[in-house]
Amino acid sequence: MAEKMLMKGNEVIGEAAIRAGCRYFFGYPITPQTELSEYLAKKMPKVGGLCLQAESEVSAINMVLGCTASGERAFTSSSSPGVSLKSEGVSYIIGSDLPCVIVNVQRGGPGLGGIQPAQSDYLQATKALGHGDMHFVVLAPAYVQEIATLMGEAFDIADIYRTPVMLLADGALGQMMEPVDFEAKRERALPEKTWAACGHGNKRKHNIVNSLYIEPETLENTVLARYERYKAIEENEVQYDEYMTEDAEICVVAYGITARIVKTAVKAAREMGIKAGLFRPITLWPYPKKQLAGLADKVDKFLVVEMNMGQMVDDVKVATGCKRPVEFFGRTGGVIPTPDEILAKIVEMNGGAK
Amino acid sequence: MLDKIKNRICVLCGHYGSGKTNVAVNLAKAAARAGKRVCIVDFDVVNPYFRTADNRAELTELGVRCIIPQYANTNVDIPSIPAEFQSVFISDEFCIIDVGGDDGAIALSAYKERFEECGYDMVYVYNKSRPLISEEDDAAESVRYIEATSGMRISWLVNNTNLGEETTARTVEEGEDACLALSERVGVPFLATTAFKEVKGITREGVFYMDNATKRLF
Incomplete structure (x- = not known):
């Protein structure tokens, strides 16, 4: 093969x-x-x-x-x-x-x-x-x-x-x-x-x-x-992936399939002039705490997106020492979030499109 | 491709993930656009998601009658065939039956006699990029397995070799060569090659070009 x-x-x-x-x-x-x-x-x-x-x-x-x-x-x-x-x-x-x-x-x-x-x-x-x-x-x-x-x-x-x-x-x-x-x-x-x-x-x-x-x-x-x-x-053994986080103001944290949906939303946000980025933990334990702590010094806000009721939110708060606000968007029960829904949340956190 | 299918009922079978649903949906759209009255049946009893039911709105808009299991795309695993399916045997529509992969063909065996009374074309959809049927020996076994499971005869082979969004003309052409060899091996005639519209530069004749009907998540 x-x-x-x-x-x-x-x-x-x-x-x-x-x-x-x-x-x-x-x-x-x-x-x-x-x-x-x-x-x-x-x-x-x-x-x-x-x-x-x-x-x-x-x-x-x-x-x-x-x-x-x-x-x-x-x-x-x-x-x-x-x-x-x-x-x-x-x-x-x-x-x-x-x-x-x-x-x-x-x-x-x-x-x-x-x-x-x-x-x-x-x-x-x-x-x-x-x-x-x-x-x-x-x-x-x-x-x-x-x-x-x-x-x-x-x-x-x-x-x-x-x-x-x-x-x-x-x-x-x-x-x-x-x-x-x-x-x-x-x-x-x-x-x-x-x-x-x-x-x-x-x-x-x-x-x-x-x-x-x-x-x-x-x-x-x-x-x-x-x-x-x-x-x-x-x-x-910590593994993670980043997408457009260098100059990001809103950093979305998501893992698994949800991270790919977020990526589409981040691209769309960038096209609207919103500085969004994606941080994707690949190892959920050990959690990439140091890397998120580093990002907390650079970005304005975090948004956690998951297919649940916000189970990773506390890990992001702990890793970042609550330095920045951490918001959440998710769907649950077997419903998959759409890129548009996530984009709407990013736009809202940005205080509208720039 | 459509002109060679002589019977009113066209059954699409094959190995898991060979692209039966994509071929079925595009065949239904092409037949409807050619002015035929068309019915499509989601006959999949093995696959929990990514199925014909995902394309219901678009097909209905084209006037295609969709027979979808009551619990398709819900949160339960109840692979039932709706009673409405029986209408396929008494209607005068062009009926496309999208069967589940491999063992999914077992559901056909319950209706074997009705299919024989009405006459049918059964199309085996082949994708050389699928690991369990990539080798000719395995593909031949898969063809015979589906015939044995359903109790029905396969009338045609279709080459639907693809690598999703990474498909190239070479992928498709190598698949066609393998499908022609398979056709020779199992004694089932080759019907056509199918390919996504985005794939450019295929030099073979009679390719049936298709939209990618798979539900997009991102």
């Missing part, structure tokens, strides 16, 4: 995982991410891999736990309600210091919600998908091409820091088709998995993968060691 192919976002998630050397997928179908299972059901057997439809999301995430404990790359995928079901397993995986990749192709919520695209799992993904002191890396692609790159990187980041990495997409990105090529991703040095429970052959002490610690002090030390790794992640 040297030349470009026309692919759905969901298919690219599967193909990129295979190219990252992942041979184990455990999932349960749910709209709007089912094409991923379907693609892997066809492709995994051809590369000697396994695509297993579990009896539930809970089973799938625990199969990931068992598989990754043996040192193999493994991943699971679902959409919002299914990801909620996985939360216990995610916490156990973190408590066991295991790498894995979790995909959430978001749909409207809460509850069963609906099957149309949403970004209303931002807080769940970035703050607490599961109990305990924990973080994990959250990557938010905005392009089908970027899914290919980030999915490859996700497995490396997971292995380097022994942490789950979430690819946080949405239904629109999962369903839309764009040309993609699977260019070589950044080569990274990967640590040996000396912890893997994969058979000791009487040659070493046996490895135990576990999230239970009898002594509180031992658990505390384990958590502290994990937070040292989180510090390293915050130093090394």
Whole structure:
């Protein structure tokens, strides 16, 4: 597949995982991410891999736990309600210091919600998908091409820091088709998995993968060691993108598919003489705090645009130390904002067209 | 392309994302503009969004009767075929049936006898840029799979090879060559090549030029 192919976002998630050397997928179908299972059901057997439809999301995430404990790359995928079901397993995986990749192709919520695209799992993904002191890396692609790159990187980041990495997409990105090529991703040095429970052959002490610690002090030390790794992640793994922010007065902050809609609105605002720009976090955890703090010294106002009720607003306020006003525009419930609606909000914040 | 379709019912099938909806919508528009009475059916039971229903307003304005599943583009996953679909078999319109990809063809099998009574052209839409049908062996398997799933015979192959907005004349022409080879391989005649109007410099004959009917988000 040297030349470009026309692919759905969901298919690219599967193909990129295979190219990252992942041979184990455990999932349960749910709209709007089912094409991923379907693609892997066809492709995994051809590369000697396994695509297993579990009896539930809970089973799938625990199969990931068992598989990754043996040192193999493994991943699971679902959409919002299914990801909620996985939360216990995610916490156990973190408590066991295991790498894995979790995909959430978001749909409207809460509850069963609906099957149309949403970004209303931002807080769940970035703050607490599961109990305990924990973080994990959250990557938010905005392009089908970027899914290919980030999915490859996700497995490396997971292995380097022994942490789950979430690819946080949405239904629109999962369903839309764009040309993609699977260019070589950044080569990274990967640590040996000396912890893997994969058979000791009487040659070493046996490895135990576990999230239970009898002594509180031992658990505390384990958590502290994990937070040292989180510090390293915050130093090394922040990714973001900027568009026309150099001289921007109104800086729009948006991620994922919404950032592309915002980009159209920013272009239109520029044509009207309004100095708008776009800041797009690619990693939602670690959050690009320093970069936003820098922008707060240059711009007049921030506007957060999301497909939810404003879940990222507080992160922008904290990152910028509330130096500038932060306003919000969003649609929710599976409704996708239009470039015109966003432009109208930018014009309003500008006090009308200049 | 339209002149070669002899039956009143034209079924469009193919692999996921091969561009069936785009071809269906443009075929309906062309037929309506040529003065035909046209009906289009969103027969997709597998795809949650980006479907014929997105083009309803434009098609209705051209006088095309649209049969759309009640729950298309809503928040629920109920892939039902509306009862109105049965009118296709008793009307005198030119009827275009836009079927869902791959396993979506299973919905056709329920109406196989009615299609046979009325007569139909079934068109397999091919896009060489789709990874699971890019190789000839896989494409041939896909053609046979859809025939086996629907219990119906494919009458024509259409080359709709494209890379979305990055499509070039070369993309289209290489797709046509692959589609001609596939036609030879599976013994199904080649109908035409379809391409977006924006693609310039295609040197092949008889290309059916189309608007991009895919819903734009940005």
